Amino acid sequence: MSNTNSLSYVRKEMLEQQPAPRSQVGFTRWMRENLFSGWFNSILTIVSIFVIYKILAGTLPWLFGGVWDATSLEQCRTILNERFGNTHYACWAVLTERWNQLLYGFYPETEYWRANLAFFLMLAALAPVLFDKVPRKMLYLTMAFPFLLVWLVWGGAIWGVTSVAVGFVLGGVAFKLVDRFGSMALSAIAAVAVAVVWWLLIGPSVVEGLNSTLPLGHLEEVQSRDLGGFMICVIIGISGIALSLPIGIVLALGRQSDLFIVKTICVGFIEFIRGVPLITLLFTASLLLNYFLPPGTTFDLTLRVIIMVTLFSSAYMAEVIRGGLAALPKGQYEAADALGLDYWKAQRLIIMPQALKISIPGIVNTFIGLFKDTTLVMFIGIYDMLGLSNAIRANAAWNGIYWELFIFIGLVFWICCFAMSQYSQWLERKLRTDHR
Amino acid sequence: MKKSVFLGALTLAGLAAGTAMAQDSSTLAAVKERGVLKCGVNPGTPGFAAPDANGNFVGFDVDVCRAVAAAVLGDSEAVEYTPLTSAVRFTALASGEVDMLARNTTWTFSRDVDLKNTFVGVNYYDGQGFMVPKDLGVSSAKELGGATVCIETGTTTELNLADYFRVNNMDYEPVPVESFTEAQTQFLAGACDVYTTDASALAASRASFENPEGYVVLPEIISKEPLGPLVRHGDDNWGDIVRWSLNAMIAAEEYGVTSANASELANGTENPEINRLLGVEGELGAMLGLDNAWALNILTQVGNYGESFEKNIGENTPVGLARGLNAQWTEGGLIYSPPFR
Numbered sequence: 001m002s003n004t005n006s007l008s009y010v011r012k013e014m015l016e017q018q019p020a021p022r023s024q025v026g027f028t029r030w031m032r033e034n035l036f037s038g039w040f041n042s043i044l045t046i047v048s049i050f051v052i053y054k055i056l057a058g059t060l061p062w063l064f065g066g067v068w069d070a071t072s073l074e075q076c077r078t079i080l081n082e083r084f085g086n087t088h089y090a091c092w093a094v095l096t097e098r099w100n101q102l103l104y105g106f107y108p109e110t111e112y113w114r115a116n117l118a119f120f121l122m123l124a125a126l127a128p129v130l131f132d133k134v135p136r137k138m139l140y141l142t143m144a145f146p147f148l149l150v151w152l153v154w155g156g157a158i159w160g161v162t163s164v165a166v167g168f169v170l171g172g173v174a175f176k177l178v179d180r181f182g183s184m185a186l187s188a189i190a191a192v193a194v195a196v197v198w199w200l201l202i203g204p205s206v207v208e209g210l211n212s213t214l215p216l217g218h219l220e221e222v223q224s225r226d227l228g229g230f231m232i233c234v235i236i237g238i239s240g241i242a243l244s245l246p247i248g249i250v251l252a253l254g255r256q257s258d259l260f261i262v263k264t265i266c267v268g269f270i271e272f273i274r275g276v277p278l279i280t281l282l283f284t285a286s287l288l289l290n291y292f293l294p295p296g297t298t299f300d301l302t303l304r305v306i307i308m309v310t311l312f313s314s315a316y317m318a319e320v321i322r323g324g325l326a327a328l329p330k331g332q333y334e335a336a337d338a339l340g341l342d343y344w345k346a347q348r349l350i351i352m353p354q355a356l357k358i359s360i361p362g363i364v365n366t367f368i369g370l371f372k373d374t375t376l377v378m379f380i381g382i383y384d385m386l387g388l389s390n391a392i393r394a395n396a397a398w399n400g401i402y403w404e405l406f407i408f409i410g411l412v413f414w415i416c417c418f419a420m421s422q423y424s425q426w427l428e429r430k431l432r433t434d435h436r
Numbered sequence: 437m438k439k440s441v442f443l444g445a446l447t448l449a450g451l452a453a454g455t456a457m458a459q460d461s462s463t464l465a466a467v468k469e470r471g472v473l474k475c476g477v478n479p480g481t482p483g484f485a486a487p488d489a490n491g492n493f494v495g496f497d498v499d500v501c502r503a504v505a506a507a508v509l510g511d512s513e514a515v516e517y518t519p520l521t522s523a524v525r526f527t528a529l530a531s532g533e534v535d536m537l538a539r540n541t542t543w544t545f546s547r548d549v550d551l552k553n554t555f556v557g558v559n560y561y562d563g564q565g566f567m568v569p570k571d572l573g574v575s576s577a578k579e580l581g582g583a584t585v586c587i588e589t590g591t592t593t594e595l596n597l598a599d600y601f602r603v604n605n606m607d608y609e610p611v612p613v614e615s616f617t618e619a620q621t622q623f624l625a626g627a628c629d630v631y632t633t634d635a636s637a638l639a640a641s642r643a644s645f646e647n648p649e650g651y652v653v654l655p656e657i658i659s660k661e662p663l664g665p666l667v668r669h670g671d672d673n674w675g676d677i678v679r680w681s682l683n684a685m686i687a688a689e690e691y692g693v694t695s696a697n698a699s700e701l702a703n704g705t706e707n708p709e710i711n712r713l714l715g716v717e718g719e720l721g722a723m724l725g726l727d728n729a730w731a732l733n734i735l736t737q738v739g740n741y742g743e744s745f746e747k748n749i750g751e752n753t754p755v756g757l758a759r760g761l762n763a764q765w766t767e768g769g770l771i772y773s774p775p776f777r
Contacts, residue, residue, distance in 0.1 A: 077646060087646065098489065106491025225516060226491065287524055290531040298470075381519040383487070387479065391487050391519075393617040394480025396754035399644035402621050 066090030066404075071097060072397035094401050095408055098392055102408070105228015105383050111155075111220060115231055118152040121145055122238065130423065146242075153227070153235065155219035159210040163203040171195035184344055224302040228383035230412060235302070237371040240309040244370065245363070247310065248317025253347065255322055266318070273315035279376055281308040286380035305377055313370040320366055324359035325351065357431050364424035368417045385409045463535055463667070463674035464508065464725055472514045475501035476534035479519035481616050482640045483748050483755035484540050493517045496748040500538040500559055500665050503681045503738045507730040512737035521614065523590040526551050529668055536678050538665040540634070542592040552669040556679035559664050559741075561761040561770050563657035564593050565635040567642060570650050572629055577656040581606035586619045586628035588612075593633050596659040616641075634661050640755040677724050684731040686773040687713060688740035690764050695743060698735035713776045720776060741771065 022028055035045040066089050070076040076091035095102070104115055125145035128138040147161040175191035210216075227235070254266030273281075285304040293299060328351065336346035356363070378387035389405040392398050467473050477485040477497055485495040493501075493515075502512035518534050529537050530552070540562075541547070543555040566577050574580060577600070587594050589612045601608050611628045613619040620641050623631040631638070635657060642648050665682060667675045688694070691710050693701055702714045711717040714732045721728035738744065745762065749755040763769025 073644075101489065101491070106487065223516075225518075228491075283524065283527075287527045287531050287533055290533050379521060379524075381479065381521075383519070387519075390615055390617050391480045394482055394486035395488065396482050396644065399482055399617070399641075399754075400620070400624070400646065 062088060062090050066092045068092050068096055073399070073401050074397070090404050091401060092404055094392065094398050094404055098388075098398075101229060101392070102385055102388055103230045105231060105388065106226040107222060107228070107231065108220070108226070111222065114152045114155070114219065118149050119234070121148055121152075122234075146239075149235070151217070151219070153222065153231075154224070155221040157211050157215045158217035159207045163207045164199065167195040167198040167203060170198050224300050227302060229385055229388055232302070232377065232382060232384050233371070233374045236306055236309055236374045236377065239306045240313055240370050240374075241367050243306075243310045244314040244317045244366075247314035248321055249352070251314060251318035252321035252325060255318065256325060270315045270318050273311055274319070278309070278312050278373055279379060281312055282376060282380050284308075301380075301382065305380070305382065309370065309373065312373075313366055316366050316369075317363065320359050320362035321355060323362060324355035324357075327358050328354055357428075360424055360428050360431075364420055368420055371416060371420070372413060385412070463671045464677065467508055467535055471509065472516050473501065473505040473508065473536070474516050474518060474534045475504070476518050476520045476525055476528055476537040476539050477501065478539045479521065479615070481540060481637060482644070483636075483753060483757075485517075485519075485538075487517075494748070496560065496744060497538040497540055497665075499685075499738050499744040499748065500678075500682060501536070503685055503734045504536065504678055506733040506737045507681045507684070507724075507726055508677060510727065510729075510733050512733075521590075522588060526553065529553065529666070532668075535674070536665055536667045540663045541666060543662045543664050543666075544592060547666075553666045554669055554672075554675045555664050555666045556675055557664050557682045558662040558770075559682055560636065560662075562634040562636050562661035562663055564596050564632060564659040564661060565638050565657055566654040567623070567631045567638045567651055568629060568654065570652055574654070575652075577654045577658065578604060578606075580608065580630055582608065583629040584609045584611055584627075585630045585632055586611045586613055586622050587632055588616065588619055589614065591633075592659070592661065597632055600658045620644075634663075636749070636755070636757055639757060640749075643754055643756055673725060677726065680724065681730075681734060683773040683776075684713060684734050685738070685741040685744065686764075686771055687776055688731070688735050689742040689771075690766065690773065693735055693740060695736055695739040698732055702729075702732050709776055 019025070023032060036042040065084065067076045067079050070079060070091065070093035073091060073094070076093055077087045080087045080089050080091075100109065100112070104112060107115055121141070122145065124138065125142040128134040128136065128142055144165070147165045151158055151161045171191040171194050174194040175187045178187035178190040251266050251270060254262050255270065257263045257266070282305065285308045286301060289299065289304060332350060332354065333346070336350040341349065375384055375386045377384050378390075381387075383391060386409060389409065392405065393401060475498075477493060477495075480486045481495070483495055485493060485497045487493050498517070501515050501517070505515045506512040518528065520528050520534070520537070520539060522539075525537055525539055525541065526547070528534050538559075540560070541555075542562075543558065547553055548555055566580065568574050568580075580601075585597060585608050587597055587610050594610075597608070597610070608630075611622060613622055616633070616637060619631060619633065622628060624645065631641070633641075635653070638653050642651055642653065645651060665678055667678055687709075688698070691707065691713070693710060693713070698714065701710060702716060704716050705711060708717060712720055714735075715721055715728035715730070719728065721730045724730065727733075739747070742764075745759065746752065749757045751758060759767075759769060761770050763771060765772040
């Protein structure tokens with residue numbers, strides 16, 4: 001104890017708090033821990049940086065030094081030679097020159113407003129389906145949109161599409177009327193029967209009469225051959241997506257049905273369509289269908305393609321949804337039965353909301369696949385963006401151009417598909433009801 | 437579109453009910469009723485067929501379609517072009533999806549006989565050649581043993597290539613590509629040492645390269661490629677119409693009838709053959725089931741063979757082909773029309 005005082009120095013007050021060493025905070029620490037945490041990782045980091053630098057040094061000047069204003073590849077090369085002394089730069093001028101063609105195909109230039117209007121209406125019609133904050137009244141626009149699309153894009157008088165719409169309305173009315181008396185199946189049959197009778201027997205003559213007496217809202221008719229570019233991808237893609245989901249749900253339910261004939265038909269359809277490549281179906285639609293049709297009939301090419309693409313993706317959709325149905329615990333079905341719900345009510349209120357939620361990633365996967373598959377129409381002579389890239393290069397002015405077109409097309413598809421994928425992730429987060 | 441939806445649905449219903457409609461097999465009647473000719477063309481070969489910036493098809497093969505439309509319907513613009521890849525062209529013709537093909541198709545025995553097509557003539561005599569980069573240091577096709585070769589699938593060039601290398605006892609490695617533009621890109625990117633296709637396409641392709649001097653077309657022509665329009669078997673009258681539409685263009689060049697002077701000559705000339713061609717004398721049009729001014733329509737709206745050649749693929753165009761074998765027979769070529777009598 002006595003030698004306590006003999007210590008030469010005792011600290012009396014606390015040290016000032018020092019900031020942490022530079023190497024332990026912020027970016028430096030992050031680098032130390034993630035990039036240079038050992039001699040091996042340090043080497044890897046340096047090599048990676050070098051590789052990234054090389055790639056960027058090679059591509060960035062090419063991307064950003066490109067020419068935007070020229071009328072042919074020849075002129076592009078002349079400009080580049082004057083500016084840089086070589087031609088190792090992009091020639092984006094092909095995009096500025098053929099921009100309209102890549103977007104609209106061979107759609108008549110004076111009618112572009114129709115395509116644009118249809119596109120914005122499409123966005124407006126999709127909004128209430130995709131986001132529940134949008135006013136519900138807009139669903140009426142969604143219901144009317146398919147008919148508006150056909151009228152705007154293909155033109156003609158308004159009566160043809162109106163007649164088709166009237167068929168649906170009459171079918172709906174018949175459904176409501178018969179529904180009071182009894183079973184769902186009976187009313188469904190009645191609805192279909194009424195609609196078909198209208199479409200085939202009454203509608204056409206009414207349309208003919210109205211067209212000749214009162215040609216209201218007549219737009220210049222555009223042939224299916226003239227549609228192309230991004231527009232045809234969107235038309236086929238959106239139609240396929242919108243139609244394949246309900247058809248897929250019906251097929252998935254049919255496959256699980258106890259009714260032998262319904263089940264056999266659904267299984268047969270799904271397995272047949274899934275067993276055949278899409279390109280084969282498209283070839284059949286575009287080249288072989290004429291064997292089965294009487295001479296002189298025309299069956300619109302775009303319509304054939306939409307039907308085939310829809311059938312194809314609805315078979316996949318059915319399997320995706322069946323996966324969701326199978327993932328639901330049996331207790332959910334039993335709970336629905338215990339509540340005394342009939343089959344359709346159980347599906348609508350209990351089974352489907354959960355099964356569809358589980359299937360979202362798979363459904364969106366199928367949608368994205370479908371949208372990208374629309375480029376296959378190039379092989380049956382429809383000029384989508386890829387087909388146009390070939391056609392543009394077959395022109396003497398742009399013969400020899402390659403990367404610029406494909407980078408642009410790739411970018412357009414990436415934007416669309418990435419948007420779909422982001423939406424599905426948002427939806428999954430929104431619908432998550434379990435506690436984590 | 438709406439009308440065709442109804443028609444399609446009606447048709448399916450009709451088929452389901454088992455009511456087979458009477459088959460009207462006359463293509464001419466079908467075309468006249470439709471008011472438009474459906475013509476199968478190449479989706480994109482410079483000079484022969486390609487859509488321009490406005491979506492109108494132009495080219496040397498396209499002119500044959502336009503000529504037939506002018507003869508049958510009196511309007512060379514009444515054509516619906518169906519772009520077809522080489523793999524599907526015959527199926528499309530056989531199924532009736534198109535009325536005729538004018539799609540640089542080589543006339544061969546098996547395509548004529550086995551695939552049941554009728555080739556109605558030759559509008560371009562071609563032959564298969566090879567192009568290599570100069571750096572390869574090759575001066576003859578005989579030195580190409582072991583080379584990688586870019587080749588379009590489903591074409592006669594593919595088969596000729598196999599034959600040629602077998603005869604000369606060499607190996608090669610094929611790089612299959614889908615289209616002309618694709619092949620060109622692959623070749624420029626160095627995916628193959630050799631690019632082989634019809635010599636006309638090689639010339640067109642080389643002209644578009646950034647440095648054409650870096651590439652040589654080898655001297656060997658290894659095959660005969662008579663390219664011509666064709667129709668399906670079984671409708672000889674329709675075949676006659678397409679054949680004589682082409683012949684009218686050829687004969688007109690021989691007699692010096694052009695798009696500029698055809699209307700004037702149609703008032704009557706001293707030359708009875710020209711008179712018969714232009715419908716001033718005789719009933720040639722009626723024999724085909726057409727208007728007597730059929731050939732006059734072709735010549736005023738499309739022009740003669742030589743005009744079409746010069747406009748689309750001649751020496752003053754980017755394709756830059758010489759007449760060569762495709763000169764009139766009077767000038768040492770093979771282009772020859774039977775007499776209009």
